[in-house]
Amino acid sequence: MKIYEIRVRRALTPSGLPEYHYALNPYVGCLHGCLYCYAQDYTRGPPGAAWGQILYVKANLLEVLRREAAQLKPGVVGLSTVTDPYQPPEAKYRLARGSIEILAEAGFHISVQTKSPLVLRDLDLLRRYRESVDVGITITAMGDKALELEPAAPHPTARARAAARLAEEGVKVWIYLGPVVPGYNDSRQDIAEVVKLAASIGAELIYDRYRPKPRAHARLPPAYRQEAGRQWWTQVKKTIEELCREAGARCLDVEEEWRARRDLPQKPG
Numbered sequence: 001m002k003i004y005e006i007r008v009r010r011a012l013t014p015s016g017l018p019e020y021h022y023a024l025n026p027y028v029g030c031l032h033g034c035l036y037c038y039a040q041d042y043t044r045g046p047p048g049a050a051w052g053q054i055l056y057v058k059a060n061l062l063e064v065l066r067r068e069a070a071q072l073k074p075g076v077v078g079l080s081t082v083t084d085p086y087q088p089p090e091a092k093y094r095l096a097r098g099s100i101e102i103l104a105e106a107g108f109h110i111s112v113q114t115k116s117p118l119v120l121r122d123l124d125l126l127r128r129y130r131e132s133v134d135v136g137i138t139i140t141a142m143g144d145k146a147l148e149l150e151p152a153a154p155h156p157t158a159r160a161r162a163a164a165r166l167a168e169e170g171v172k173v174w175i176y177l178g179p180v181v182p183g184y185n186d187s188r189q190d191i192a193e194v195v196k197l198a199a200s201i202g203a204e205l206i207y208d209r210y211r212p213k214p215r216a217h218a219r220l221p222p223a224y225r226q227e228a229g230r231q232w233w234t235q236v237k238k239t240i241e242e243l244c245r246e247a248g249a250r251c252l253d254v255e256e257e258w259r260a261r262r263d264l265p266q267k268p269g
C-alpha cells in the first residue's frame, strides 16, 4: 500500500449528483478497496489502476477550502462523493474533520457517507453542528459475508454500532444499502437484516442497484457477475419496499430520488 501527498488548487467542485450542490473529496483512491466500487472505473492514474493499494492525500485541502468557503454561496456538500472520507489515513490527516468544521461554520450543509466507525472520532463536531450535517453509513450485507467484496473495509457490525451511536447522539443518520449486487446481497434474508438495523435506530434506508462498470465488474467473483436487468431489479425493489413497510422503516430508491430532483434547481440559492 502506498500513500502520496499531493497539492490541489480546488477543494469544492460542482456535484454531478442531484442531491448535492458541491462535491468534496479529500482523498483520491480508497484503501477500503471494495471489489464492486465504481470509483475505480472513474479514477485516473495509479489510484484507479491499483484500486485499494494507492492513495493520494490532498495535503493542502483545508487551506484551499477555507478560502473557497468564504467566497462561495453555501449549499449542500457531499463528503465524499467518490471515495470514503474516513478511510484509515483520515486518523492522521484529519481532512474530513477539518472540512466539516470549516463548512459548517460557513453555513454549508455537509452530507457524509462512509463505511467507517472512525466517523465517531468526530462525534463532538457532528453533535455541535447537528443541524448542518447528516451521516450515511453504507452496509451492503451484515455479517462476514461483506468481507468477500469489501475486504479492507471495517466489519459491518462495527458500522452498525457506529450508526446506532450516531442516532443515539441525535445526529441525523441514514443507512445506504448499495449497491445491491445479484447473488451477493439480493436475498430476502440479506436485505431483511439491513432493513431491521435501519428500523431499529430510526434511520432512513437509501438503496440502489448495481450497475456494471468494466474494471469493477471484472474484479467481482464469477458467481456475482450475473445479469442485473430490469426484471431482477423490479423484484428486488419490491422485496426491499415490502420489508421496509413490515419493519416500519422509511426507505428510498436513490434512482427515484434522482428522477424526482431532476427538475429542481441544482445550484445553491
Ligand code: SF4
Pocket: 030, 031, 032, 033, 034, 036, 037, 038, 039, 082, 083, 084, 115, 153
Ligand atoms: S468504501 Fe466506498 S469508495 Fe471506498 S472502495 Fe468501498 S465503495 Fe469504493
